[in-house]
Amino acid sequence: METSPNEFSQAEIQLAMRNHGAPLEALRRPLTPPGLHYLLIHFDVPFADAADWRVEVTGLVREPLSLGLDDLAGLPQITQPLTMECAGNGRARLRPRIVSQPWNLEAVGTAEWTGVRVRDVLERAGVLDDAVEVVFEGADRGIDGGVEQAYARSLSLDDALAGDVMLAHTANGAPLLPQHGHPLRLVVPGWYGMTNVKWLRSIRVVREPFDGYQQSRAYTIRVSDDDPGTPVTRMLPRSLMVPPGIPDFMSRERFVDGGAVELEGRAWSGWGRIESVEVSADGGRSWEPARLGEPLGPNAWAGWSYEWTPDGPGRYELCSAATDETGRRQPLEPVWNTGGYCNNAVQRVAVTVRAAT
Numbered sequence: 001m002e003t004s005p006n007e008f009s010q011a012e013i014q015l016a017m018r019n020h021g022a023p024l025e026a027l028r029r030p031l032t033p034p035g036l037h038y039l040l041i042h043f044d045v046p047f048a049d050a051a052d053w054r055v056e057v058t059g060l061v062r063e064p065l066s067l068g069l070d071d072l073a074g075l076p077q078i079t080q081p082l083t084m085e086c087a088g089n090g091r092a093r094l095r096p097r098i099v100s101q102p103w104n105l106e107a108v109g110t111a112e113w114t115g116v117r118v119r120d121v122l123e124r125a126g127v128l129d130d131a132v133e134v135v136f137e138g139a140d141r142g143i144d145g146g147v148e149q150a151y152a153r154s155l156s157l158d159d160a161l162a163g164d165v166m167l168a169h170t171a172n173g174a175p176l177l178p179q180h181g182h183p184l185r186l187v188v189p190g191w192y193g194m195t196n197v198k199w200l201r202s203i204r205v206v207r208e209p210f211d212g213y214q215q216s217r218a219y220t221i222r223v224s225d226d227d228p229g230t231p232v233t234r235m236l237p238r239s240l241m242v243p244p245g246i247p248d249f250m251s252r253e254r255f256v257d258g259g260a261v262e263l264e265g266r267a268w269s270g271w272g273r274i275e276s277v278e279v280s281a282d283g284g285r286s287w288e289p290a291r292l293g294e295p296l297g298p299n300a301w302a303g304w305s306y307e308w309t310p311d312g313p314g315r316y317e318l319c320s321a322a323t324d325e326t327g328r329r330q331p332l333e334p335v336w337n338t339g340g341y342c343n344n345a346v347q348r349v350a351v352t353v354r355a356a357t
């Protein structure tokens with residue numbers, strides 16, 4: 001596709017219209033209200049009727065299964081709050097620019113998911129000895145990178161059997177909305193969004209690593225097109241700030257009046273607990289620790305806050321940086337790759353402090 005180095009094409013604007021982000025002021029709420037949760041749909045939202053929906057469990061299993069939602073209702077149900085973030089979050093900040101869904105920072109949300117464990121389903125089917133991976137396929141179909149496909153992703157057998165990997169039929173106490181995978185989706189705690197296959201129709205246990213487009217071509221970190229790449233898996237640590245004060249309509253620049261400003265936001269990592277969040281008011285030159293709240297759950301974000309007293313009127317660049325228990329910390333500068341994945345560089349919020357009146 002012809003692209004200009006700085007201007008978004010009509011095709012990218014079209015994608016951005018279909019796939020909206022969460023407005024960052026929604027970070028004030030521990031659970032993202034439905035409708036404010038971000039959205040990423042590669043193809044079309046398939047027409048799906050819960051009453052006759054079936055998910056087929058096939059491949060290397062003792063007993064293939066065809067399960068309706070009523071069959072799943074007969075299995076033990078779990079509920080867990082999970083933070084989900086698109087692997088492309090932050091992509092629009094990379095240079096050279098990458099042509100895809102142009103996220104700034106808003107491709108994240110937290111919902112309370114209810115459903116059944118994948119482990120319980122696979123135990124009923126009986127996984128055979130040679131199995132290495134489990135392929136999850138959705139009902140949506142399209143062409144990506146010139147390849148026609150149903151949206152599909154795999155997990156290693158060990159990852160699929162992990163305790164909290166689930167098939168979710170409910171979010172925040174209500175049936176999934178059409179755009180979020182109604183009536184059934186895979187939800188994998190801690191992993192980037194692409195793993196959570198929506199409109200789930202097939203679970204196939206296989207003896208070879210799956211090489212579908214969304215597994216082996218997309219969602220790999222490559223520095224060039226012939227780099228074999230490494231797969232995108234768990235979410236890197238990130239913190240986001242509710243932009244303080246009031247915005248300018250077009251630029252989204254912020255204006256606050258002098259005096260103390262309470263900054264707040266949320267932080268998460270798919271690699272473990274968030275250990276600290278630090279705040280900078282000078283574009284990342286100096287840092288102060290923020291107060292960190294309890295995470296909503298083992299795989300959901302924690303709130304943070306920081307009382308900022310500006311030195312006086314003027315322009316500031318606010319940043320926040322999260323560090324998780326593995327020592328992973330958000331970098332100051334993005335790291336480029338061909339797909340624009342995993343850019344967890346610190347957020348930068350331009351704020352003008354006005355003289356107190």
Ligand SMILES: Nc1nc2c(c(=O)[nH]1)N[C@H]1C(S)=C(S)[C@@H](COP(=O)(O)O)O[C@H]1N2
Binds near residue numbers: 037085179197
């Ligand atoms: N079937 C299907 N599942 C999918 C997708 C898709 O296009 N089709 N997009 C994936 C991507 S890239 C992300 S980030 C999440 C987004 O989930 P949400 O729209 O419910 O926030 O769904 C994932 N699951």
Ligand SMILES: [Mo]
Binds near residue numbers: 087193
């Ligand atoms: Mo995504």
